[in-house]
Amino acid sequence: MIAKKAFSPPDHQIAKPYFPRSLGQITGSPRRAWLIAIVFVMSLMACQPTSEDGPKKAHEAQPTLYYFTWSDYVGPNLIEEFERQTGARVVVDTFGSNEELLAKLQSGATGYDVAVPSDFMVSIMMKLGLLAELNPAAIPNADLLLDRLQRLPFDPDHRYSVPYLWGTVGIGYDSSVLNAPPDSWDVLWDPRYKGRISMLNDQREVFGLALRSLGASINSRDPAVIDRAKQKLLQQKALVKVYTSENYDQLLAAGEVVLAHGWGGAVARAAVQRPSIKYVIPKEGGTIWSDCLVVLQSSRNKELAMRFVNYLLDGQVAAHTTNRLRFASSNREAKALVSPELRENPAVYPPDSVFERLEWMEDLGETIRLYDRGWTELKLR
Amino acid sequence: MLAFFLLPLLLVFAISFASRGLYGGVRWVFSPSNYTMILDPLYLWIYGRSILLAFATTGICLVIGYPLAYFIARAPARWQGVWLLLVIIPFWTNFLVRTYAWMFILRTEGLLNTVLLDVGMIRAPIEILYTDWAVLIGLVYGYLPFMVLPLYAAIERLNRSVVEAAWDLYANGWSVFWRVIFPLTKSGIIAGCLLVFIPTIGAYITPDLLGGAKTMMVGNLIQHEYLVIRDWPFGSAISFVLMALVVLGALMYFKRGGVFEDVEGRR
Amino acid sequence: MKPRGWLLGISLANLLFLYGPIAVLVAFSFNSSRLSATWNGPSLQWYRELLFDHALLVAVQNSMIVAAVSTAIASILGVAAAVGLESLPVRKQRIIEGAMLLPLIVPEVMLGVALMLLFVTIKWPLSLVTVTIGHAAFNVPVVMVIVRTRLRKLDPHLLEAAADLGATPWQAFRRVTLPLLAPAIIGSVLLAFTISLDDFIVTFFTGGPGSTTLPLKVYSMIKSGVSPKINALSAVLVVVSMALVALAAALQRERK
Numbered sequence: 015m016i017a018k019k020a021f022s023p024p025d026h027q028i029a030k031p032y033f034p035r036s037l038g039q040i041t042g043s044p045r046r047a048w049l050i051a052i053v054f055v056m057s058l059m060a061c062q063p064t065s066e067d068g069p070k071k072a073h074e075a076q077p078t079l080y081y082f083t084w085s086d087y088v089g090p091n092l093i094e095e096f097e098r099q100t101g102a103r104v105v106v107d108t109f110g111s112n113e114e115l116l117a118k119l120q121s122g123a124t125g126y127d128v129a130v131p132s133d134f135m136v137s138i139m140m141k142l143g144l145l146a147e148l149n150p151a152a153i154p155n156a157d158l159l160l161d162r163l164q165r166l167p168f169d170p171d172h173r174y175s176v177p178y179l180w181g182t183v184g185i186g187y188d189s190s191v192l193n194a195p196p197d198s199w200d201v202l203w204d205p206r207y208k209g210r211i212s213m214l215n216d217q218r219e220v221f222g223l224a225l226r227s228l229g230a231s232i233n234s235r236d237p238a239v240i241d242r243a244k245q246k247l248l249q250q251k252a253l254v255k256v257y258t259s260e261n262y263d264q265l266l267a268a269g270e271v272v273l274a275h276g277w278g279g280a281v282a283r284a285a286v287q288r289p290s291i292k293y294v295i296p297k298e299g300g301t302i303w304s305d306c307l308v309v310l311q312s313s314r315n316k317e318l319a320m321r322f323v324n325y326l327l328d329g330q331v332a333a334h335t336t337n338r339l340r341f342a343s344s345n346r347e348a349k350a351l352v353s354p355e356l357r358e359n360p361a362v363y364p365p366d367s368v369f370e371r372l373e374w375m376e377d378l379g380e381t382i383r384l385y386d387r388g389w390t391e392l393k394l395r
Numbered sequence: 396m397l398a399f400f401l402l403p404l405l406l407v408f409a410i411s412f413a414s415r416g417l418y419g420g421v422r423w424v425f426s427p428s429n430y431t432m433i434l435d436p437l438y439l440w441i442y443g444r445s446i447l448l449a450f451a452t453t454g455i456c457l458v459i460g461y462p463l464a465y466f467i468a469r470a471p472a473r474w475q476g477v478w479l480l481l482v483i484i485p486f487w488t489n490f491l492v493r494t495y496a497w498m499f500i501l502r503t504e505g506l507l508n509t510v511l512l513d514v515g516m517i518r519a520p521i522e523i524l525y526t527d528w529a530v531l532i533g534l535v536y537g538y539l540p541f542m543v544l545p546l547y548a549a550i551e552r553l554n555r556s557v558v559e560a561a562w563d564l565y566a567n568g569w570s571v572f573w574r575v576i577f578p579l580t581k582s583g584i585i586a587g588c589l590l591v592f593i594p595t596i597g598a599y600i601t602p603d604l605l606g607g608a609k610t611m612m613v614g615n616l617i618q619h620e621y622l623v624i625r626d627w628p629f630g631s632a633i634s635f636v637l638m639a640l641v642v643l644g645a646l647m648y649f650k651r652g653g654v655f656e657d658v659e660g661r662r
Numbered sequence: 663m664k665p666r667g668w669l670l671g672i673s674l675a676n677l678l679f680l681y682g683p684i685a686v687l688v689a690f691s692f693n694s695s696r697l698s699a700t701w702n703g704p705s706l707q708w709y710r711e712l713l714f715d716h717a718l719l720v721a722v723q724n725s726m727i728v729a730a731v732s733t734a735i736a737s738i739l740g741v742a743a744a745v746g747l748e749s750l751p752v753r754k755q756r757i758i759e760g761a762m763l764l765p766l767i768v769p770e771v772m773l774g775v776a777l778m779l780l781f782v783t784i785k786w787p788l789s790l791v792t793v794t795i796g797h798a799a800f801n802v803p804v805v806m807v808i809v810r811t812r813l814r815k816l817d818p819h820l821l822e823a824a825a826d827l828g829a830t831p832w833q834a835f836r837r838v839t840l841p842l843l844a845p846a847i848i849g850s851v852l853l854a855f856t857i858s859l860d861d862f863i864v865t866f867f868t869g870g871p872g873s874t875t876l877p878l879k880v881y882s883m884i885k886s887g888v889s890p891k892i893n894a895l896s897a898v899l900v901v902v903s904m905a906l907v908a909l910a911a912a913l914q915r916e917r918k
Contacts, residue, residue, distance in 0.1 A: 080871035085886060105872040106717070108882065117622040122782045125789065125871040209522045215608050217623070256525045256607035261887035270503045312787075386624045393619065394441050394611055459676060466673040478673075480911060485680045487903045489860050491880045492896040496683035499690070499888060506686055509700060539680065597769020599863055604884060614771040621775055621867075631779070634772045645767045 077102045079318055082118075082129040084305065085110055085260050086280060087179070089338045096325045102318060110259045111216045119144060124312035127319040130305045134218070134375040136175045137168035139308065141377075145174040146309045152320035155327035160346045163304055167374065177344040178326060179279075179335070180304035182364050182372060183219055184295040186266050186274040186281030188288070199227035199296045202273055203246075208253045212271040215257040217389040218375055219301065220247065223275060226298040226373075233376045237384055244388040248395060257393075266291050277303075278361040279341035285361070293361035299371030304344065336362070430632050438616075438633070442640075445612040448527070449595040452534040453588050456542040459535070460587065464546035465576075468553075479547065486540040494604050497533050498524060501605075525607030533601040538594065542587040549583020550576075593641055613637050684900055691893035708894035718895070721879035724790060728865075728875060729858035732797035736854050739798070740805025741847060744813055745839065747806075763807070765800045773800060774867030781868065788870030796868040797861060801854040808853070812846035813839075852910065 077100075081093075085108035093104045107126070109115045112135040119126070119139075131139055139145050150156065156176045163177040185196055192201075202211055202223075213220055222232035224243035234240060255271055263280040265271045267287035274281065278293055285291040307326060309319040325331060332343035333351035340362050343349075349357060356362050364372075378385070432438070467478040485493065500506045501524040508520040523529050553576065561575035577584075599614035606612075611619070613633065620630030694705030712718065743762065747755050765773055777796045781788060816839070824838045840847075862877040869878065876899075883892050 078872075082871070085882065105720075107871060107874065110885070111623070113623045113625065117625050120625060120782075121621070121778050121867075122786070122788045122792075123870040124787045251609065254609065255522070257609060258607070258885075260885050264887035268504050386626070390616075390619065390624060391437055393608065394437055394616065459672075459679075462669055462672040463676040466669045469669075480907070481677060482680065484904060484907050485684060487856065487907050488684065489877065489880070489896075489899050489903070491862060491877055491884065492687070492899050493683065495880075495884050495892060495896060496687045498884070499893065500683055500686060502888060506690075536679070536683070539676075593767060594769070597771055599769075599771045600881075614769060617771045617775060621778075627779065630775065634775055638768050638772055641767060641769060642764075 077315060077318055079104045079128065079315065079322055080126045081106045081322070082115065082126040083108060084130060086277070086341070087130065087305075087339060092331075092335055092338065095331070096322060099325070100318070100321065104322070113217060119310070124310070125314070126310050127313040127315055128322055129308055129310060130178060131175075131308060132303050132305050132375065133166065133168055134377045136306050136308060137377045140169065140174050144311055146311045146313060146316055146319075147173055148176065148309060148323075149320060152317065153324045153327065155324050155329075155345065158327070158329065158345050158347055160344055162369075163344050166304065168377070169306075175306035175308045176323060176327060177304040178307045179339075179341040180302070180344055181278040181341050181362070182295055182368070183214075183223075183275070183277055183301045183303065184281070184293050184361075186262070186276050186284060186291055186293055186361075188266065188269070188272040188290050189292045190290040191272040195292065195294050196273070197294070197297050199223055199298055199300075201296075202275065203250050203253065205253060207273055209255050210270070210272045211250075211254050211275075212262045212265055212273070213250075213254050213257050213275040214262070214277075215259045217385055219275070220257075220392075221385055221388065222301055222373075222375070226296075226300055229298070232301055232373050233378060235378060235381045240384050240388060244392065247388075247392050251392065251395065277341075278364070279339055282340040282356075282359055282361040295364070295368055295371075297371070299373065301375055302369070302372035303375065430636075432629060433632055433636060441611060441613055441616055442636070445596050445598075445614075446640075448531060448534065448612060449592050449598075451531055452538060452595045453542075453591045455531075455535050456539050456591050457584065457588060460539055460542035461546055461584075464543045464583075465550055467543075467547050468550035475551075479544070482540050482543050490537060490600060491604075493537060494533055494601055497529065497536065498604060501529050501532070524605065525609060527606075527610050529605040530602045530610050530612075533605045534595055534598060537598075537601060538591045541590040541594075545586035545590060546580065546583045549580040549586070553579055589644065593644060596641060597637060684896075687893050688897040688900060691890055691897045693890055693893075696890060708890045709898075711891050712894050712898070717874070718876075718879055721874045721876045724874060725859055725876040728790060728794050728797055729855050732794045732801060732858050733851055733855045735794075735798040736801030736805050737847065737851050740802045740850065740854075741809055741843070743802065743806045744809035747810065748813065759810075762803045764803075766803050766807075770863040774864040777864065778867040788868055788873070790870075790873045792868045792870065793865050793873050793875070796864045797858045800861075800864065801857060804854050804857065805847075805850040808850035809843055809846045812843055816842055852906075856906070 079102050081104055083106065088106055088108060093106070096102070097104055109118065112132050115129060115131055116135060116138065119129075136145075148156075150172075153176065156172060159172075159177060160180075163180060165171075166177065169175045185199075185201065187196055187201075189195070201207075202213070213223075218232070221240070221243055224247050225232050225234050225239065228239065228242055228246065230236070230239045230243070234243075256265070258265075262271065262274040262276050263284040266274050266276075266281065266284040269288070274284075281291060281293045285293075307323045309316055309323065313319050326335070327345055329345050329347040329351060332345040332348035335341070336343045336348060336352045336356065340356065340359075342362050343352075349363070360368075463482070467475055467482075470478060498505075502508075503520045503522060503524070505524070507523070508517075511517045512520065523532075557579070558571070558576065561571045565571050565574065596612075597614045598612055599618060602610050602612045602615050603618075606615070617630055617634050617637070620626050620633060624630075690701075691708055692704045692706070693702055694707065695702030747758060750758070774796070777792070777799065778788070781792050786792060820838055820842070860877065861875075862881060865873070865875050865878055866881075869875070874882075880892070880895065883889070883895070
């Protein structure tokens with residue numbers, strides 16, 4: 015804290031009774047004081063977890079893989095198997111939105127090997143030259159993609175990315191509080207639920223929702239329409255408890271919000287803790303998304319990175335991931351291996367009827383500036 | 396010798412260079428439009444709001460902290476050390492932890508609401524978390540020790556006989572305080588206020604955690620521009636203006652005698 | 663004095679305000695209920711979870727390393743600065759002092775951002791190294807200021823005496839100045855170390871892959887939602903801080 019430091023001159027003087035004066039009074043003892051200080055610091059350093067020392071020293075040349083993924087996508091036992099198989103160490107960092115991912119990469123956080131951008135962010139990253147070309151031979155599991163996820167517009171040949179998990183965006187709601195399942199995004203503007211609504215902290219998703227509720231596309235480039243969406247969102251702000259992409263499942267489960275704008279998998283997880291939580295995609299439709307595995311151009315170990323990608327796409331691993339995280343895998347064989355109740359869960363595997371009102375997000379190029387300003391204004395007011 | 400202080404300055408210069416350019420990241424094209432964009436009422440408003448919150452925090456800290464400081468200064472000498480220690484200990488605890496404590500207490504299902512509901516004082520939970528009030532509480536909590544300590548130093552230096560004379564002059568305790576003690580401890584008050592005000596304007600963690608991404612202060616806006624919108628030049632412009640405000644405030648304090656002289660004058 | 667009664671009351675209230683939240687945190691870390699603040703019976707499960715959180719332990723380790731190295735760098739540079747400034751004319755001293763105080767006055771967000779921009783501009787990838795440099799950058803003024811204050815109090819005659827006895831400037835420094843400055847140096851080292859351990863914002867901006875320090879880990883835990891596990895972690899941190907302060911206090915009481 016800066017204030018702490020600005021405080022030091024007077025603090026030092028006032029704190030005189032505590033360290034300096036008394037330590038300094040004994041002239042022979044400054045040396046002893048030094049000794050104590052050094053011992054103190056060293057003992058702090060020695061407080062390293064012993065579980066680290068063993069494996070660390072043994073694998074001095076142990077390869078390390080840096081994985082940058084959504085905070086929703088981490089869980090125990092998802093990568094331990096990989097570490098065991100390859101002897102590599104996987105270090106995981108997380109982010110909460112695509113913009114955050116890009117910003118971190120742009121600000122010099124090179125060194126990540128594998129990242130998980132969403133569809134439209136893949137095309138942006140491709141244009142910025144951030145991605146390494148994938149070697150199909152190294153990733154045989156990429157051939158097992160669901161039909162729906164093959165030949166996606168942003169990277170039809172999967173030269174740079176492979177879809178990993180996919181799903182929808184909708185509303186998680188507490189069916190014990192709402193009399194009937196909401197059928198429109200406008201339920202999020204209902205004053206009856208003031209202070210019990212949460213929205214994603216995601217620029218594209220929040221604007222996308224507003225745009226759809228106005229009957230426009232989530233990729234709208236019309237400044238007038240975008241402005242109307244912004245106005246609508248500004249009106250909603252007083253009803254919103256919090257904008258969060260990372261803990262709305264908890265808020266739902268705890269009953270702190272009864273309506274949550276969120277990704278299907280998280281809502282499904284909330285429903286485990288509170289069975290009255292249900293998921294719905296409103297009639298206006300919304301986003302269908304797929305988060306894709308990419309290998310970064312700046313990766314220092316592309317071969318290992320591709321092995322990791324292949325590992326994550328493996329049927330068994332994918333099914334296990336879906337079971338734990340409740341996000342559908344792109345691997346078509348995985349669905350058969352997933353637990354039956356999840357297969358029926360519309361939050362995880364949306365029924366076919368829903369697809370016609372879903373849209374993929376696209377890179378908007380320069381037009382994103384309009385959204386940027388709108389998003390900033392929404393946050394500031 | 397000059398090398399090490401060049402580092403911080405260089406960083407500041409890096410900002411001023413970057414505050415030109417146009418597109419996400421930095422394009423080295425000179426453009427003063429970043430600064431003119433700041434003149435937009437929306438952004439002026441965020442500065443105003445941050446300043447307001449900082450003022451409120453400072454004011455509350457002063458009102459709460461003065462009695463405490465006075466009490467400590469008037470306590471028997473051997474107890475003063477203990478009291479000061481007690482005030483300092485929370486300040487040594489991790490700031491995130493202290494902010495989280497308030498999240499825990501103020502949330503809808505948090506301690507405050509649970510207790511009040513159980514006791515029957517309220518019928519429905521009060522929404523405090525994720526509002527401006529929560530941020531204010533968090534800020535006051537975080538910076539209270541910074542107010543108390545300089546105040547204590549100033550009060551402690553008061554000449555007892557002057558105060559006693561004041562008691563003889565004015566029958567009313569309030570008059571004694573307002574007309575004598577308060578003016579005499581001015582330097583401590585100013586120091587405390589500055590030590591609270593300056594960091595508070597640039598606060599980031601408190602509004603971030605306690606504000607629910609709805610209550611932004613300038614610090615959050617800067618992070619937003621850098622790590623979400625990725626408009627570095629504009630973010631830099633905002634930072635620079637903030638820094639200018641802060642440095643101006645600090646300069647005003649230093650002009651009035653400076654930190655070191657003040658410190659030396661005490662013992 | 664007369665107003666004693668209510669003053670004591672307010673002061674105690676203040677302390678309650680200061681300690682209450684922390685006490686509450688610690689108390690509820692033993693709560694076996696996952697959600698909310700209804701007491702559900704004691705449990706140590708959250709502490710057990712802490713122990714097994716690998717990522718957390720790595721973060722602690724990172725914090726320690728960064729703190730130790732950056733404090734070492736900051737101490738050396740800070741002391742050098744403090745002493746070096748003495749030999750300059752007073753006007754220059756003022757200016758340089760003012761410049762050095764800049765990192766202390768400037769809001770942390772700005773410092774973090776400035777450092778990040780610097781590293782990007784010179785194309786230095788973000789990592790624990792950049793974090794350490796960042797920490798050193800804001801700790802140098804801390805050390806310098808504390809040491810300088812002490813330095814000004816020193817009796818210049820001592821240095822003259824050393825010179826009279828035939829000591830070279832370096833010897834004079836090592837045998838006279840340094841030991842006399844020792845308490846200030848130790849104090850500032852401890853302070854810098856703590857500040858580094860506690861730092862969030864600068865680390866947030868200058869960190870790269872795998873540079874998660876303890877505060878960063880706590881932050882991401884908090885963002886993922888309120889959980890008694892965080893309470894448990896907080897309790898541990900509180901105890902550690904108190905132990906540090908107690909250690910410092912004990913050292914001084916011993917001396918007295």
